[in-house]
Amino acid sequence: MTKDEIIIYKNEEGLPAIEVVFGNDTVWLTQQQMQQLFNKTKQNISLHIKNIFNENELDKSSTVKKSLTVQKEGDRSVSREIEFYSLDVIISVGYRVKSVEGTKFRIWANQILRDYLINGYALNHKKLQEQSQQLKELKQAIKLVGAVQNNHLLNHDELKDTFKILTDYVYALDVLDRYDHQQLENEVSGHRGDFKIDYDSALEAIDDLRVKFGGSKLFGNEKDQSFKSSLYTIYQTFDGEELSEYGRKSGQSIIFRSKKSFIF
Known part of the structure; x- marks a missing residue:
């Protein structure tokens, strides 16, 4: 599983907080975290998870993700592959163990997902509006250059300078887009003073x-x-x-x- 956002879940009874993984439009817990959430034994949680998939209640391939984690065992650091279970599995286990805490967690998780969807829509809508305006400006600039060229208002050098401005503008839009998607890397251009x-x-x-x-x-x-x-x-x-x-x-x-x- 790729690196995702961590959200802290803490109930009203003051039990230890749980680090919930948020990614792929859902929340994820390990089997050990479900033991803590539902206050059940490892054997009990493991049995319910096994039955959920044996009874074809859920599809394992879409509700279980594996992640390589590093754990400290004495003086050694050991890498182990840990299984994470999606909200669908967590809810199903909660029903099977008849846990009130499971209901609280479901309500909390659904609110997290709802906020994510609303905020995500608002952000994407804003980006689309910005990109639409940038495209409109670029089209207007290109039309202007075409009109000027047709009327022979610019000589060859002036026309080259105008196209260079347009090229720089397109490059700037590309840089901003890469910055928005966190894909921008530093370009090293030699030593620079302070x-x-x-x-x-x-x-x-x-x-x-x-x-x-x-x-x-x-x-x-x-x-x-x-x-x-x-x-x-x-x-x-x-x-x-x-x-x-x-x-x-x-x-x-x-x-x-x-x-x-x-x-x-």
Whole structure:
């Protein structure tokens, strides 16, 4: 089983908390965790699980996942393959042992899944809206270049520069998409000094870009002080150490914070 999110389940009776694995749109427990949850013996839980599959109540291939875990046994670290059981199995075992705690766990787990589905839908809907807007902007830019070219308003070098801007824009969209999906890796480009950009220098750089791209007042128009706040957050230190994990990749962080937070 791939690495998934861990959610803590703790009942009202003050029993030890259980680390519940959340992944593949369900929750997972080991047999040992079910013993703790239902307060039953290993033999009892094992028998019920065996009967569930023997009676074809559930399909084992879709409700059981294996994960390699490292356990400490004395002075040795031993790797063992542990079976995890989905919520369907957990609920079925709970019915068979007639556990009140099983009912509480089912209610808790269903709420977790419901929140996940709602939040996941909202996040995906927002991403789709953002991507739709980006595609619309790109289409408009391409149409503009085509119209300009047809009217012979640009010479060859100017046309090359315009296409380079479009290429850079498409690349930026791709980088942001990889960042959203946590697939972005650091690109090593040789040694870099400890360069840090301050707020005033950043605004000067934006002014230079504004002139380069036609001088529109809409370009780089900061809507509030959030850009200044983002720079402060990135370079914030304590006892000489940078607090932000983005300290060594601050340029990357500035781009993402500006784009994703709609600073301009």
